[in-house]
Structures are given as C-alpha cells and as structure tokens.
Amino acid sequence: MTQRHLTPAPSAPTHPTSSTPAVALTDLTKSFRSKGATVRAVDGLNLQVEAGQVVAFLGPNGAGKTTTIDMLLGLTEPDSGTASVFGRNPRDAARAGRIAAVMQTGGLLDDFTVAETVSTIAALHGRTADIDEVMARADITDLGDRKVSRCSGGEQQRLKFALALLPDPDLIVLDEPTAGMDVESRRTFWAAMRADAERGRTVLFATHYLEEADSFADRIVMMAHGRVVADGSTAEIRARASSRVVSAVLDDDALPGLQRVFPDLRIVEHRGGRIYLSLADSDTLARHLLTSTRARDVEIAGRNLEDAFVALTADN
Numbered sequence: 001m002t003q004r005h006l007t008p009a010p011s012a013p014t015h016p017t018s019s020t021p022a023v024a025l026t027d028l029t030k031s032f033r034s035k036g037a038t039v040r041a042v043d044g045l046n047l048q049v050e051a052g053q054v055v056a057f058l059g060p061n062g063a064g065k066t067t068t069i070d071m072l073l074g075l076t077e078p079d080s081g082t083a084s085v086f087g088r089n090p091r092d093a094a095r096a097g098r099i100a101a102v103m104q105t106g107g108l109l110d111d112f113t114v115a116e117t118v119s120t121i122a123a124l125h126g127r128t129a130d131i132d133e134v135m136a137r138a139d140i141t142d143l144g145d146r147k148v149s150r151c152s153g154g155e156q157q158r159l160k161f162a163l164a165l166l167p168d169p170d171l172i173v174l175d176e177p178t179a180g181m182d183v184e185s186r187r188t189f190w191a192a193m194r195a196d197a198e199r200g201r202t203v204l205f206a207t208h209y210l211e212e213a214d215s216f217a218d219r220i221v222m223m224a225h226g227r228v229v230a231d232g233s234t235a236e237i238r239a240r241a242s243s244r245v246v247s248a249v250l251d252d253d254a255l256p257g258l259q260r261v262f263p264d265l266r267i268v269e270h271r272g273g274r275i276y277l278s279l280a281d282s283d284t285l286a287r288h289l290l291t292s293t294r295a296r297d298v299e300i301a302g303r304n305l306e307d308a309f310v311a312l313t314a315d316n
C-alpha cells in the first residue's frame with residue numbers, strides 16, 4: 001500500500017469528502033431459510049465508511065459479503081438494523097445517482113457492441129456527452145465495435161465498470177469484480193479502478209484475495225460468519241494475517257502464566273491435543289516455551305489467510 005492510494009490525487013478532485021459517512025451499517029442482520037435450516041448470512045454487522053475511502057471487504061466463501069452489499073445497494077431488506085448511503089436510504093441514494101455497482105454476473109446484452117451498450121445506458125441516464133470519457137476511464141475505448149459476447153470476462157467487467165461510472169456516483173460498489181479473470185485482466189481492471197479512485201470517489205469492493213485488497217484498498221474489513229472479524233489499514237491486517245502460530249503440547253494450567261509473561265498472547269485454538277498460540281514475536285514465544293515451561297513438541301508455522309480467518313473468528 002503506497003501513500004498515493006490514501007489521498008485523492010491533487011488534480012481535479014471531483015468527489016470532495018463531506019462529514020456524512022458514505023456508508024453507515026448499523027446492527028445489520030439478515031438470515032435465509034435453506035433446506036429447513038436458518039443461515040445467518042449477516043449477523044449484527046456495524047460498519048462506517050468515510051467518503052473518499054477505498055475499502056476492501058475480504059472474506060472466504062459464505063462470509064456474508066454479497067448479502068451485505070445487497071443490503072447496502074437496497075437490493076435486499078435487512079431483517080433488522082439499518083443501512084444508509086450518504087445519510088439516505090440506499091434506494092434513494094441509488095435513485096439520486098450517488099451509488100452504482102459492478103456485480104459479479106449478468107447485466108449485459110450479448111448482441112450489443114460495447115459502444116452500443118454504453119450509449120444506450122448513457123441515454124437512460126441523460127449523459128450522452130460523457131460516453132468517450134467513461135470508456136477511456138474504464139480502458140475500453142479500443143473495444144467499441146466488439147460484440148459483448150466476444151469480450152473476455154475481464155473486458156465485460158470493464159464495460160460494467162464504465163456503465164457504473166455513467167451516473168458519476170459518489171460511491172461505487174464492486175462485488176468480486178475480478179472473479180475468474182487471468183492475471184493480466186485483473187491488472188488492467190485494477191489500473192482503471194485505481195486511476196478513477198484517485199480522483200476521490202469512495203470505493204467498496206468485495207474480494208477473496210488478500211493481495212488484491214492489499215494493493216488497492218486503504219482499509220480492509222475482514223468478514224467471517226456474517227461479522228466483521230478485523231478492520232484496519234492494509235498494513236495492520238496484513239500483519240495479523242501473516243503472523244506465525246506457535247503450537248505445542250502444553251497443559252492448560254500453564255496458560256495463565258504464559259499470559260502474564262506475554263500480555264499480547266492470543267490463544268488461537270485447541271486441536272488434536274495441541275494448543276495454537278499467536279504472538280507478534282513468535283521466536284521469543286517458542287524460546288520461552290522450550291526453556292521455561294514443560295511444553296513439548298513445539299512447532300512454528302506460517303499462517304495462511306484461511307488460518308487467519310479461523311483464528312480471527314475464534315477470537316470474536
């Protein structure tokens with residue numbers, strides 16, 4: 001994460017920040033009935049996004065990202081709690097052109113060319129003068145004559161991005177916009193998005209990929225089981241997600257002593273007769289376990305993102 005993503009570019013900030021949060025989600029819950037069981041997709045979620053921030057919703061499959069986004073866009077009503085966008089009901093905000101979305105699938109007509117698609121939607125918004133500009137910003141100028149059905153997944157997503165830019169929204173929401181794209185398409189897509197966000201637009205996007213969140217967002221909101229399990233700058237989240245776990249066979253009654261020595265120690269989980277512990281300085285913890293406790297079979301392991309989700313979920 002470089003500083004240039006944290007602040008809008010000095011040239012032509014077209015979406016100045018204001019004191020009203022771009023997004024305010026308060027005690028949001030949503031459940032679904034599925035095969036006779038109730039799935040709590042979103043479980044008391046609270047989140048505030050200030051205008052001008054670029055926020056990544058990061059979480060594994062089923063974390064509740066799409067359901068949250070649907071409520072934020074006014075596509076689904078919450079069971080309880082409230083969602084507001086620039087202080088308004090999401091549907092009113094969408095109607096006023098303040099919010100636009102790039103969703104994972106659907107929404108394009110195969111037989112239209114790229115240029116026809118943009119000009120048709122531009123006419124609906126009454127913004128025909130902006131066609132060339134949004135096509136350039138989404139990096140699809142050279143694709144104007146191509147049929148939508150002939151565009152790659154990445155090109156179709158850039159087209160959807162162009163359509164989302166037409167109402168010149170203050171908030172743009174993207175639900176896994178690069179799912180299924182190859183590396184080069186992802187790079188081109190994010191380059192277009194980043195250039196646009198640097199003008200000061202608020203962006204909220206869902207992703208499975210820590211790298212994507214890390215290189216594009218100012219802030220990562222990590223979700224699991226319908227809740228926010230971590231929320232911080234990309235550097236903070238990366239540090240937590242990549243911290244090492246020390247595991248050992250250790251009697252439970254040794255834990256209070258360890259916690260006195262290491263107040264920041266986190267007990268990740270008990271599994272298979274082992275205790276998994278996390279501390280920023282894993283070497284010191286391992287050394288202490290070996291030299292000052294009766295711990296046996298001490299191991300230090302890097303933690304991948306999935307493990308980080310498990311650990312963070314266990315903490316909450």
Ligand SMILES: Nc1ncnc2c1ncn2[C@@H]1O[C@H](COP(=O)(O)OP(=O)(O)OP(=O)(O)O)[C@@H](O)[C@H]1O
Nearest residue numbers: 032033034039041060061062063064065066067068
């Ligand atoms: N319409 C629905 N009917 C039943 N269950 C649903 C429905 N929509 C979502 N769910 C369930 O709610 C939970 C959260 O799903 P959601 O799609 O919001 O997660 P997600 O984080 O976006 O996942 P993914 O990354 O796979 O898209 C999942 O368990 C999912 O199966």
